[in-house]
Amino acid sequence: MLTRLLPDQVPIYWDAIKYGIVKSVSKEKILTTEDLNNILKNILSGVSDAWIAWGDVEGERKLYGIVVTYATFDPCSGIKNLIVYAIYGYAVAPME
16 A cells, blocks of 8 residues: 655654655765755655555564655646656555
8 A cells, every 4th residue: 555644653664755755866875964954844744655565464563664755836737737746666566
């Protein structure tokens, strides 16, 4: 299941989200503490969204992956775009 986290849920998963962000960015980009704090601030303020892919395994919640997104608006075309900033998988999710 893919679930968008509410701001008060983000701290629970922040270590996993942060790890996924660091692992998913270009090898040429080294994220600083300030970069990660800016990402966290944007998620907590609703500028960006954090999503988790998870499932129940034997009654326990298992984290399969994270996605961080944000929306932009192109004033020339009037089109809203969804940008995937980071996507990272921790484990293979079952195909159920």
